[in-house]
Amino acid sequence: MSQFTHLECSSCGEKHDASVVQTVCKKCGKPLFARYDLEAVKDSVTRRELVAREATMYRYFELLPIKDRKNIVTLGEGWTPMTPTPSLGKSIGLPDLWIKDEGIIPTGSFKARGLGMAISKAKELGIKSVALPSAGNAAGAMSAYGARAGMKVYVFMPKDAPKVNQVECQIVGAKVVLVDGLISDAGKLVKEGMEEMQWFNVATLGEPYRVEGKKTMGLEVAEQFDWNLPDVIIYPTGGGTGIIGMWKVFDELEELGWIGSERPRMVSVQAEGCAPIVKAYDEGLKESTFFQNAETKASGLRVPKALGDFLVLNAARDSGGKCICVSDDELMKGVSDIAKHEGMFACPEGAATYAALKKMLAEGSVDKSERVVLFNTGSGLKYTDLFNVDAPIVDPKEKFNYSSLK
Numbered sequence: 001m002s003q004f005t006h007l008e009c010s011s012c013g014e015k016h017d018a019s020v021v022q023t024v025c026k027k028c029g030k031p032l033f034a035r036y037d038l039e040a041v042k043d044s045v046t047r048r049e050l051v052a053r054e055a056t057m058y059r060y061f062e063l064l065p066i067k068d069r070k071n072i073v074t075l076g077e078g079w080t081p082m083t084p085t086p087s088l089g090k091s092i093g094l095p096d097l098w099i100k101d102e103g104i105i106p107t108g109s110f111k112a113r114g115l116g117m118a119i120s121k122a123k124e125l126g127i128k129s130v131a132l133p134s135a136g137n138a139a140g141a142m143s144a145y146g147a148r149a150g151m152k153v154y155v156f157m158p159k160d161a162p163k164v165n166q167v168e169c170q171i172v173g174a175k176v177v178l179v180d181g182l183i184s185d186a187g188k189l190v191k192e193g194m195e196e197m198q199w200f201n202v203a204t205l206g207e208p209y210r211v212e213g214k215k216t217m218g219l220e221v222a223e224q225f226d227w228n229l230p231d232v233i234i235y236p237t238g239g240g241t242g243i244i245g246m247w248k249v250f251d252e253l254e255e256l257g258w259i260g261s262e263r264p265r266m267v268s269v270q271a272e273g274c275a276p277i278v279k280a281y282d283e284g285l286k287e288s289t290f291f292q293n294a295e296t297k298a299s300g301l302r303v304p305k306a307l308g309d310f311l312v313l314n315a316a317r318d319s320g321g322k323c324i325c326v327s328d329d330e331l332m333k334g335v336s337d338i339a340k341h342e343g344m345f346a347c348p349e350g351a352a353t354y355a356a357l358k359k360m361l362a363e364g365s366v367d368k369s370e371r372v373v374l375f376n377t378g379s380g381l382k383y384t385d386l387f388n389v390d391a392p393i394v395d396p397k398e399k400f401n402y403s404s405l406k
């Protein structure tokens, strides 16, 4: 049984009724968090019992917000591999290096967790139509789960959004609108259409349940390391739901007695061309300000102002971690390093975590003896636009010079 009880503001603590549709805090406009009866969870399931459960994020059903299992809309997302990467680790002198690989999840990115959960909960609450401003993977995931739930799905994307994201939405039946402007313009269009179209806006942290899907990454990290959290978690940050969700669930796990009080140092990585949270961190601020002219190849990180920025900053600071940025050249180099060493085609966002780790090793903020987990948040296969192939073209009628390959 889910032990979800109510919603609570992540900033002012105001309680909200979870049996009706909610968005953000009615008092202060900040994101809402799902709260659980953790005593009841403790009485109903043990860590050992989890072992035999389904290999999806719904193995943690008691700690998730869906009340009735029949409302779950799933493509099998979650329980992704925690892959040891010894060759990559050795190349930088850090042997205990791991990649949590979200690249093999349905729809090709970890957005499946958040949107899978949000669509399931929307179904439970009777919502029939959803909309989202997105420049990428979130739109694809929402379209897929929305289709499976039989909902009407509307996606507003900047017209220069990657082709793969436009196609993945349209193929599952979403209505795609291409906006000749920025993601913020797309967001405005979704808001302005709400009254006439009666759709529910699933924008990041504008509803409480995407973060509950993303928190399952933290549960999996804990379980996959036999409930001993690593020393450092490095996570690529756009809207921040992943790092916020993991940080939230570690507290839930401690209250359950499933982990102790130790926490990994949480490291939030952004791209130099769009680093509002890193800027706020460096300046000692509680919140970020809108980052002008945001530009990076790692499209998942192109979020100039996140509603949950203060929660990301809290997680980084309270854990003794940090916020750090890397250049596009560094993160693209990371894609090829990870691929060549480990046979894993990471997305640019995921590779940014590796680039950040290298910087942190150089500056001494990570020690070579530590256990480090990088998050590869999606498949590089969704980003082939960014790569060129360097290969000879051969005329089969002529004799091929094999020695040119040596």
Ligand SMILES: *Cc1c(COP(=O)(O)O)cnc(C)c1O
Binding pocket: 109, 110, 111, 136, 137, 138, 204, 236, 237, 238, 239, 240, 241, 242, 243, 300, 301, 347, 349, 350, 377, 378
């Ligand atoms: C959206 C996205 C991110 C950023 O995730 P947040 O949880 O919103 O910070 C990182 N990587 C990829 C591939 C994404 O699609």
Ligand SMILES: [Zn+2]
Binding pocket: 009, 010, 011, 012, 013, 014, 025, 026, 027, 028, 029, 030
């Ligand atoms: Zn509030």
